[in-house]
Amino acid sequence: MAEEVTRIMIGVNESSLKGYPNPSISSKGAFEWTINKIIRNNVSAFNLLFLHVQVPDEDGYEDMDSIYASNEDFKNMKQKERVRGTHLLEYFVNRCNEIGVPCQAWIKEGDPKDVILNEVKRIRPDLLVVGCRGLGPFQKVFVGTVSEFCWKHAECPVMTIKRNADETPRDPVDD
Amino acid sequence: MAEEVTRIMIGVNESSLKGYPNPSISSKGAFEWTINKIIRNNVSAFNLLFLHVQVPDEDGYEDMDSIYASNEDFKNMKQKERVRGTHLLEYFVNRCNEIGVPCQAWIKEGDPKDVILNEVKRIRPDLLVVGCRGLGPFQKVFVGTVSEFCWKHAECPVMTIKRNADETPRDPVDD
Numbered sequence: 622m623a624e625e626v627t628r629i630m631i632g633v634n635e636s637s638l639k640g641y642p643n644p645s646i647s648s649k650g651a652f653e654w655t656i657n658k659i660i661r662n663n664v665s666a667f668n669l670l671f672l673h674v675q676v677p678d679e680d681g682y683e684d685m686d687s688i689y690a691s692n693e694d695f696k697n698m699k700q701k702e703r704v705r706g707t708h709l710l711e712y713f714v715n716r717c718n719e720i721g722v723p724c725q726a727w728i729k730e731g732d733p734k735d736v737i738l739n740e741v742k743r744i745r746p747d748l749l750v751v752g753c754r755g756l757g758p759f760q761k762v763f764v765g766t767v768s769e770f771c772w773k774h775a776e777c778p779v780m781t782i783k784r785n786a787d788e789t790p791r792d793p794v795d796d
Numbered sequence: 797m798a799e800e801v802t803r804i805m806i807g808v809n810e811s812s813l814k815g816y817p818n819p820s821i822s823s824k825g826a827f828e829w830t831i832n833k834i835i836r837n838n839v840s841a842f843n844l845l846f847l848h849v850q851v852p853d854e855d856g857y858e859d860m861d862s863i864y865a866s867n868e869d870f871k872n873m874k875q876k877e878r879v880r881g882t883h884l885l886e887y888f889v890n891r892c893n894e895i896g897v898p899c900q901a902w903i904k905e906g907d908p909k910d911v912i913l914n915e916v917k918r919i920r921p922d923l924l925v926v927g928c929r930g931l932g933p934f935q936k937v938f939v940g941t942v943s944e945f946c947w948k949h950a951e952c953p954v955m956t957i958k959r960n961a962d963e964t965p966r967d968p969v970d971d
Contacts, residue, residue, distance in 0.1 A: 627836065661802065661838060
Protein backbone atom coordinates (compact mmCIF):
# COMPACT_ATOMS: atom_id res chain seq x y z
CA MET A 622 0.00 0.00 0.00
CA ALA A 623 0.98 3.66 -0.36
CA GLU A 624 4.21 4.59 1.42
CA GLU A 625 4.16 8.32 0.82
CA VAL A 626 1.91 10.55 2.88
CA THR A 627 -1.31 11.80 1.30
CA ARG A 628 -0.98 15.51 0.66
CA ILE A 629 -4.29 17.33 0.95
CA MET A 630 -4.51 20.97 -0.09
CA ILE A 631 -7.33 22.97 1.52
CA GLY A 632 -8.34 26.40 0.31
CA VAL A 633 -9.32 28.55 3.29
CA ASN A 634 -10.66 32.07 3.65
CA GLU A 635 -11.80 34.49 6.30
CA SER A 636 -15.33 34.91 7.62
CA SER A 637 -17.31 37.45 5.62
CA LEU A 638 -19.23 38.28 8.80
CA LYS A 639 -16.51 38.46 11.44
CA GLY A 640 -13.47 39.18 9.23
CA TYR A 641 -9.92 38.13 10.10
CA PRO A 642 -8.70 36.08 11.88
CA ASN A 643 -11.94 34.07 11.90
CA PRO A 644 -12.23 31.34 9.26
CA SER A 645 -15.33 31.27 7.08
CA ILE A 646 -17.99 28.79 8.09
CA SER A 647 -17.36 26.68 4.99
CA SER A 648 -13.56 26.63 5.38
CA LYS A 649 -13.86 25.57 8.97
CA GLY A 650 -16.47 22.95 8.11
CA ALA A 651 -14.37 21.50 5.28
CA PHE A 652 -11.32 21.33 7.54
CA GLU A 653 -13.10 19.68 10.47
CA TRP A 654 -14.81 17.22 8.17
CA THR A 655 -11.49 16.22 6.60
CA ILE A 656 -9.97 15.66 10.03
CA ASN A 657 -12.91 13.68 11.40
CA LYS A 658 -13.87 11.60 8.39
CA ILE A 659 -10.72 11.16 6.31
CA ILE A 660 -7.62 11.57 8.47
CA ARG A 661 -9.21 10.25 11.66
CA ASN A 662 -6.47 8.80 13.92
CA ASN A 663 -4.10 8.15 11.03
CA VAL A 664 -2.44 11.55 11.51
CA SER A 665 1.07 10.69 10.37
CA ALA A 666 -0.18 9.42 7.00
CA PHE A 667 -1.42 12.84 5.92
CA ASN A 668 -0.04 16.28 5.29
CA LEU A 669 -2.37 19.28 5.19
CA LEU A 670 -1.50 22.22 2.96
CA PHE A 671 -3.48 25.38 3.71
CA LEU A 672 -3.70 27.96 0.97
CA HIS A 673 -5.25 31.32 1.69
CA VAL A 674 -5.81 33.62 -1.29
CA GLN A 675 -6.01 37.36 -0.70
CA VAL A 676 -7.84 39.33 -3.36
CA PRO A 677 -5.77 42.45 -4.23
CA ASP A 678 -8.72 44.54 -5.45
CA GLU A 679 -10.24 44.51 -2.03
CA ASP A 680 -7.10 45.83 -0.35
CA GLY A 681 -7.34 49.32 -1.78
CA TYR A 682 -11.00 49.94 -1.20
CA GLU A 683 -11.33 48.59 2.28
CA ASP A 684 -10.99 52.04 3.80
CA MET A 685 -11.47 55.19 1.80
CA ASP A 686 -8.25 56.86 2.97
CA SER A 687 -6.26 54.39 1.02
CA ILE A 688 -7.25 55.93 -2.29
CA TYR A 689 -5.13 58.98 -1.40
CA ALA A 690 -2.46 57.02 0.40
CA SER A 691 1.23 57.35 -0.40
CA ASN A 692 3.24 54.40 -1.66
CA GLU A 693 4.56 53.94 1.84
CA ASP A 694 1.06 53.85 3.33
CA PHE A 695 -0.01 51.38 0.70
CA LYS A 696 2.93 49.10 1.50
CA ASN A 697 2.07 49.27 5.21
CA MET A 698 -1.51 48.45 4.45
CA LYS A 699 -0.50 45.42 2.42
CA GLN A 700 1.76 44.38 5.26
CA LYS A 701 -1.16 44.66 7.69
CA GLU A 702 -3.37 42.62 5.39
CA ARG A 703 -0.67 40.01 5.15
CA VAL A 704 -0.42 39.82 8.92
CA ARG A 705 -4.18 39.38 9.21
CA GLY A 706 -4.00 36.55 6.69
CA THR A 707 -1.28 34.92 8.76
CA HIS A 708 -3.53 35.03 11.81
CA LEU A 709 -6.23 33.26 9.82
CA LEU A 710 -3.78 30.51 8.89
CA GLU A 711 -2.70 30.27 12.53
CA TYR A 712 -6.17 29.08 13.39
CA PHE A 713 -5.74 26.03 11.15
CA VAL A 714 -2.08 25.42 11.99
CA ASN A 715 -2.85 25.48 15.71
CA ARG A 716 -5.66 22.97 15.27
CA CYS A 717 -3.30 20.70 13.31
CA ASN A 718 -0.65 20.96 16.02
CA GLU A 719 -3.23 20.02 18.65
CA ILE A 720 -4.26 16.98 16.63
CA GLY A 721 -0.77 16.06 15.48
CA VAL A 722 -1.26 16.36 11.73
CA PRO A 723 1.80 17.75 9.92
CA CYS A 724 0.89 20.85 7.92
CA GLN A 725 2.08 23.83 5.95
CA ALA A 726 0.28 27.09 5.24
CA TRP A 727 0.85 30.03 2.95
CA ILE A 728 -0.77 33.13 1.44
CA LYS A 729 -1.00 34.07 -2.22
CA GLU A 730 -2.50 37.07 -3.88
CA GLY A 731 -4.81 37.04 -6.86
CA ASP A 732 -8.11 35.70 -8.12
CA PRO A 733 -8.87 32.70 -5.88
CA LYS A 734 -9.90 30.51 -8.82
CA ASP A 735 -6.70 31.07 -10.78
CA VAL A 736 -4.42 30.98 -7.77
CA ILE A 737 -5.84 27.70 -6.50
CA LEU A 738 -5.47 26.05 -9.92
CA ASN A 739 -1.92 27.35 -10.28
CA GLU A 740 -0.97 26.17 -6.84
CA VAL A 741 -2.39 22.74 -7.61
CA LYS A 742 -0.16 22.65 -10.69
CA ARG A 743 2.86 23.79 -8.71
CA ILE A 744 2.40 21.74 -5.52
CA ARG A 745 0.72 18.66 -7.05
CA PRO A 746 -1.32 17.65 -3.98
CA ASP A 747 -3.08 14.29 -4.00
CA LEU A 748 -6.40 15.94 -3.25
CA LEU A 749 -7.86 19.43 -3.25
CA VAL A 750 -10.52 20.14 -0.62
CA VAL A 751 -12.81 23.12 -0.97
CA GLY A 752 -15.69 24.10 1.23
CA CYS A 753 -18.72 25.62 -0.44
CA ARG A 754 -21.72 27.54 0.68
CA GLY A 755 -24.18 25.31 -1.17
CA LEU A 756 -25.92 28.26 -2.80
CA GLY A 757 -28.90 27.97 -5.12
CA PRO A 758 -28.44 28.79 -8.83
CA PHE A 759 -29.83 32.32 -8.45
CA GLN A 760 -27.41 33.26 -5.66
CA LYS A 761 -24.51 31.69 -7.55
CA VAL A 762 -24.83 34.04 -10.50
CA PHE A 763 -23.80 36.92 -8.29
CA VAL A 764 -20.92 35.37 -6.43
CA GLY A 765 -19.32 33.01 -9.01
CA THR A 766 -18.42 29.98 -6.98
CA VAL A 767 -14.77 29.10 -6.63
CA SER A 768 -15.64 25.51 -5.76
CA GLU A 769 -17.36 24.85 -9.08
CA PHE A 770 -14.46 26.28 -11.05
CA CYS A 771 -11.94 24.22 -9.09
CA TRP A 772 -14.04 21.11 -9.43
CA LYS A 773 -14.07 21.49 -13.19
CA HIS A 774 -10.50 22.48 -13.84
CA ALA A 775 -8.18 21.27 -11.10
CA GLU A 776 -5.63 18.69 -12.22
CA CYS A 777 -6.19 16.47 -9.19
CA PRO A 778 -9.12 14.83 -7.43
CA VAL A 779 -11.38 17.39 -5.78
CA MET A 780 -13.54 17.03 -2.73
CA THR A 781 -16.22 19.62 -2.09
CA ILE A 782 -17.90 19.89 1.27
CA LYS A 783 -21.10 21.87 1.49
CA ARG A 784 -21.81 23.99 4.52
CA ASN A 785 -24.18 22.36 7.00
CA ALA A 786 -27.69 23.67 6.56
CA ASP A 787 -27.90 24.59 10.26
CA GLU A 788 -24.82 26.79 9.95
CA THR A 789 -26.10 28.88 7.05
CA PRO A 790 -26.20 32.57 8.03
CA ARG A 791 -29.27 34.73 7.46
CA ASP A 792 -27.85 35.86 4.11
CA PRO A 793 -26.58 32.62 2.53
CA VAL A 794 -24.02 34.54 0.47
CA ASP A 795 -22.27 35.34 3.77
CA ASP A 796 -19.89 32.75 5.05
CA MET B 797 -11.86 11.96 17.34
CA ALA B 798 -14.53 10.15 15.30
CA GLU B 799 -15.53 6.76 16.72
CA GLU B 800 -17.84 5.61 13.96
CA VAL B 801 -16.39 4.27 10.73
CA THR B 802 -16.36 6.56 7.70
CA ARG B 803 -18.86 5.24 5.18
CA ILE B 804 -17.83 5.94 1.60
CA MET B 805 -20.27 5.24 -1.21
CA ILE B 806 -18.71 4.61 -4.62
CA GLY B 807 -20.74 4.55 -7.82
CA VAL B 808 -19.30 1.91 -10.16
CA ASN B 809 -20.14 0.81 -13.67
CA GLU B 810 -18.99 -1.61 -16.32
CA SER B 811 -16.43 -0.96 -19.03
CA SER B 812 -18.01 0.46 -22.19
CA LEU B 813 -15.28 -1.27 -24.19
CA LYS B 814 -15.06 -4.70 -22.58
CA GLY B 815 -18.53 -4.95 -21.01
CA TYR B 816 -19.31 -6.96 -17.87
CA PRO B 817 -17.72 -8.01 -15.58
CA ASN B 818 -14.94 -5.48 -16.26
CA PRO B 819 -15.18 -2.21 -14.35
CA SER B 820 -14.94 1.03 -16.31
CA ILE B 821 -11.55 2.73 -16.30
CA SER B 822 -12.88 5.62 -14.22
CA SER B 823 -14.65 3.38 -11.63
CA LYS B 824 -11.53 1.34 -11.16
CA GLY B 825 -9.37 4.45 -10.93
CA ALA B 826 -11.65 6.10 -8.37
CA PHE B 827 -11.69 2.94 -6.27
CA GLU B 828 -7.92 2.38 -6.33
CA TRP B 829 -7.28 6.03 -5.58
CA THR B 830 -9.62 5.93 -2.57
CA ILE B 831 -7.83 2.86 -1.24
CA ASN B 832 -4.31 4.22 -1.77
CA LYS B 833 -4.78 7.83 -0.79
CA ILE B 834 -7.63 7.94 1.71
CA ILE B 835 -8.06 4.58 3.42
CA ARG B 836 -4.37 3.59 3.25
CA ASN B 837 -3.59 1.15 6.09
CA ASN B 838 -6.47 2.36 8.23
CA VAL B 839 -8.78 -0.33 6.82
CA SER B 840 -10.97 -0.91 9.84
CA ALA B 841 -11.92 2.79 10.05
CA PHE B 842 -13.73 2.74 6.71
CA ASN B 843 -16.66 1.00 5.10
CA LEU B 844 -17.01 0.97 1.32
CA LEU B 845 -20.48 0.89 -0.20
CA PHE B 846 -20.52 -0.01 -3.89
CA LEU B 847 -23.57 1.01 -5.87
CA HIS B 848 -23.97 -0.18 -9.44
CA VAL B 849 -26.84 1.32 -11.42
CA GLN B 850 -28.26 -0.63 -14.36
CA VAL B 851 -30.05 1.45 -16.96
CA PRO B 852 -33.32 -0.33 -17.90
CA ASP B 853 -33.58 1.18 -21.40
CA GLU B 854 -30.43 -0.51 -22.47
CA ASP B 855 -31.63 -3.93 -21.37
CA GLY B 856 -34.17 -4.31 -24.12
CA TYR B 857 -32.11 -3.11 -27.03
CA GLU B 858 -28.92 -4.92 -26.31
CA ASP B 859 -29.82 -7.73 -28.66
CA MET B 860 -32.50 -7.37 -31.29
CA ASP B 861 -34.32 -10.61 -30.41
CA SER B 862 -35.45 -9.10 -27.18
CA ILE B 863 -37.92 -6.82 -28.92
CA TYR B 864 -40.02 -9.86 -29.80
CA ALA B 865 -39.29 -11.72 -26.60
CA SER B 866 -42.04 -13.12 -24.41
CA ASN B 867 -42.51 -11.96 -20.86
CA GLU B 868 -40.67 -15.03 -19.71
CA ASP B 869 -37.71 -14.33 -22.01
CA PHE B 870 -37.66 -10.78 -20.80
CA LYS B 871 -37.57 -11.89 -17.19
CA ASN B 872 -34.71 -14.27 -17.96
CA MET B 873 -32.84 -11.50 -19.73
CA LYS B 874 -33.22 -9.24 -16.76
CA GLN B 875 -32.01 -12.04 -14.56
CA LYS B 876 -28.96 -12.47 -16.78
CA GLU B 877 -28.26 -8.76 -16.67
CA ARG B 878 -28.54 -8.83 -12.92
CA VAL B 879 -26.05 -11.69 -12.73
CA ARG B 880 -23.60 -9.78 -14.92
CA GLY B 881 -23.94 -6.76 -12.64
CA THR B 882 -23.20 -9.00 -9.67
CA HIS B 883 -20.01 -10.15 -11.37
CA LEU B 884 -18.98 -6.53 -11.79
CA LEU B 885 -19.51 -5.92 -8.08
CA GLU B 886 -17.54 -9.06 -7.28
CA TYR B 887 -14.48 -7.39 -8.75
CA PHE B 888 -14.66 -4.64 -6.13
CA VAL B 889 -15.74 -6.87 -3.25
CA ASN B 890 -12.86 -9.27 -3.92
CA ARG B 891 -10.35 -6.41 -3.93
CA CYS B 892 -11.79 -5.18 -0.61
CA ASN B 893 -11.51 -8.66 0.88
CA GLU B 894 -7.89 -8.88 -0.21
CA ILE B 895 -7.12 -5.53 1.42
CA GLY B 896 -9.29 -6.08 4.47
CA VAL B 897 -11.73 -3.18 4.03
CA PRO B 898 -15.29 -4.01 5.11
CA CYS B 899 -17.72 -3.41 2.26
CA GLN B 900 -21.22 -3.84 0.91
CA ALA B 901 -22.39 -3.83 -2.70
CA TRP B 902 -25.74 -3.70 -4.42
CA ILE B 903 -27.47 -3.09 -7.75
CA LYS B 904 -30.28 -0.66 -8.50
CA GLU B 905 -32.13 0.04 -11.70
CA GLY B 906 -32.88 3.46 -13.12
CA ASP B 907 -31.27 6.66 -14.29
CA PRO B 908 -27.81 6.69 -12.64
CA LYS B 909 -28.12 10.35 -11.62
CA ASP B 910 -31.44 9.90 -9.84
CA VAL B 911 -30.59 6.55 -8.35
CA ILE B 912 -27.31 7.76 -6.89
CA LEU B 913 -28.96 10.82 -5.32
CA ASN B 914 -31.77 8.68 -3.89
CA GLU B 915 -29.35 6.15 -2.49
CA VAL B 916 -27.34 8.95 -0.87
CA LYS B 917 -30.58 10.11 0.78
CA ARG B 918 -31.45 6.61 1.90
CA ILE B 919 -28.01 5.38 3.02
CA ARG B 920 -26.56 8.70 4.22
CA PRO B 921 -22.89 7.93 3.51
CA ASP B 922 -20.24 10.31 4.83
CA LEU B 923 -18.81 10.73 1.35
CA LEU B 924 -19.82 9.96 -2.21
CA VAL B 925 -16.99 9.07 -4.60
CA VAL B 926 -17.52 9.20 -8.34
CA GLY B 927 -15.01 8.65 -11.06
CA CYS B 928 -15.28 10.78 -14.16
CA ARG B 929 -13.91 10.66 -17.65
CA GLY B 930 -12.67 14.25 -17.59
CA LEU B 931 -14.38 15.10 -20.87
CA GLY B 932 -14.17 18.47 -22.57
CA PRO B 933 -17.31 20.64 -22.76
CA PHE B 934 -18.10 19.54 -26.33
CA GLN B 935 -18.04 15.83 -25.48
CA LYS B 936 -20.04 16.45 -22.31
CA VAL B 937 -23.05 17.78 -24.18
CA PHE B 938 -23.60 14.36 -25.70
CA VAL B 939 -23.11 12.17 -22.68
CA GLY B 940 -24.48 14.27 -19.77
CA THR B 941 -22.04 13.60 -16.99
CA VAL B 942 -23.32 11.84 -13.91
CA SER B 943 -20.43 13.19 -11.86
CA GLU B 944 -21.40 16.82 -12.40
CA PHE B 945 -25.01 16.17 -11.47
CA CYS B 946 -24.00 14.31 -8.31
CA TRP B 947 -21.50 16.99 -7.39
CA LYS B 948 -24.22 19.63 -7.58
CA HIS B 949 -27.07 17.84 -5.91
CA ALA B 950 -25.85 15.13 -3.54
CA GLU B 951 -26.64 15.76 0.11
CA CYS B 952 -23.17 14.78 1.30
CA PRO B 953 -19.57 15.71 0.48
CA VAL B 954 -18.59 14.53 -2.98
CA MET B 955 -15.19 13.53 -4.26
CA THR B 956 -14.67 13.31 -7.99
CA ILE B 957 -11.65 11.57 -9.43
CA LYS B 958 -10.80 12.19 -13.03
CA ARG B 959 -9.46 9.40 -15.17
CA ASN B 960 -5.68 9.49 -15.65
CA ALA B 961 -4.75 11.07 -18.97
CA ASP B 962 -2.64 8.04 -19.90
CA GLU B 963 -5.62 5.72 -19.44
CA THR B 964 -7.95 7.61 -21.77
CA PRO B 965 -9.13 5.33 -24.60
CA ARG B 966 -8.99 6.41 -28.24
CA ASP B 967 -12.57 7.68 -28.03
CA PRO B 968 -12.66 9.60 -24.72
CA VAL B 969 -16.39 8.98 -24.36
CA ASP B 970 -15.52 5.29 -23.91
CA ASP B 971 -14.61 4.24 -20.42
